[in-house]
Amino acid sequence: MIHRLLASTRPGALLLTLLALLVTLPALGLVVVTSGGRAEAHGTPMKPASRTFLCWQDALTDTGEIKPVNPACRAAAQQSGTTPFYNWFSVLRSDGAGRTRGFVPDGELCSGGNPNFTGFNTPSADWPLTHLTSGATVDFAYNAWAAHPGSFHVYITKDGYDPTQPLTWDDMEETPFLDVDHPPLNGSPGTVEANYSWSGTLPAGKDGRNIIYMVWERSDSQETFYSCSDVVFDGGNGEVTGVKDPTIPTEPPPGLCAATLATTGSWSGGYQSQVTVTNTGDVPMLGWMVGWTQPDGQRVDSLWSGAMTVQGQDVMVHNVDWNGSLDPGESTTFGYVSTGGDPDPATELACTVG
Incomplete structure (x- = not known):
């Protein structure tokens, strides 16, 4: 579902789409599972x-x-x-x-x-x-x-x-x-x-x-x-x-990130993957989230260096406390083990700042 949503979502609205998904899941009575951390809210x-x-x-x-x-x-x-x-x-x-x-x-x-x-x-x-x-x-x-x-x-x-x-x-x-x-x-x-x-x-x-x-x-x-x-x-x-301009800006400067997927090991009925998250924007960030859709019949059995939320085949991973802060050009990684099939080279990742 995530990759279908992203395909029709403008880049500027991508964060809104992913956040709306997180907010909607509990309201629909769907099960949310976390591993290795927690999903983050933001506000002031x-x-x-x-x-x-x-x-x-x-x-x-x-x-x-x-x-x-x-x-x-x-x-x-x-x-x-x-x-x-x-x-x-x-x-x-x-x-x-x-x-x-x-x-x-x-x-x-x-x-x-x-x-x-x-x-x-x-x-x-x-x-x-x-x-x-x-x-x-x-x-x-x-x-x-x-x-x-x-x-x-x-x-x-x-x-x-x-x-x-x-x-x-x-x-x-x-x-x-x-x-x-x-x-x-x-x-x-x-x-x-x-x-x-x-x-x-x-x-x-x-x-x-x-x-x-x-x-x-x-x-x-x-x-x-x-x-x-x-x-x-x-x-x-x-x-x-006490501020130079009393007009509240309508949007913050755009933060950008990219996520790439690599298979680091495989065996009959399973494999291990590593995701690299890079700040591709011009401003520093304190958090990121990466979403993708697992192939049918597969599931993520374990994940490290991230906080995972799962609904059906859709997976979303947030940073944990120590790997969310990235200056422009900097990268970090998280990994996971998947069972139920072989890696799919067509898997698409969506990365947003937040």
Whole structure:
């Protein structure tokens, strides 16, 4: 099925097609099997927008290069490089299981303890700001670059928060001011416009600078997302300052990858294959996924260096934690053993960034 879908899918819509397949399978009651890891979701707050998203917006040029203008975003790039900007939707912990205090270290709340995003923990009064009104009822939105079921927990800093000091759990209110369980999904995953949305009331009596801290806890895996949205309570209605261009880009710069298949061994009724994944684009990436259709009667018995999802003869493999980050021109590999027949040289692989 995957190869038939891909044959009629425009390259720009390929990621959307594959993500839609992943989202649809559980809804249809189909069995999803994982091996050697887990499939990944992706997303970040859009209202109020997170540091990673607003810094990507601030830094993105017409040529797709990352050149931050905001001083705090520029400092984040100097510390962590530019790859996190292209991957603004990936501040996650695969082992998070919804944990917060005692799991994410003090001073690392905005990165969720993910070492790829440490630059976004830097104390600064220069981070892009969303202007809000204390006690107002507002619309929240959380980007669904890859959609998965789950709940959102929305925290806020205590009175007197100082943005020039490292953010610790003592700076945060003990409990969320808002909990949202499985909010509706709007739009198509794989786009900036796709989001989970809900309405909620902001805490009353707040004034000045604060951080709204969101935790996205998936209900179908331990994967958990963490984010900081810098806000100021000054009577605003969601206006954003501190970015060079307040217009949200409609699409991120295109990431490209290619996958090639080689048979490394065979025997009666089975064979071993290796897949090489290469970043063929001009921007770095933190994740990839490869899909193909197994020949009729065959199945993948084991797989390594990847996270596999299977439905019928269709196979999709995501990167694992240590082999998803690829600079332009770099490659990585995963392998698998298949039984039930001989390798088919006509097997087509589809690779997407995500």
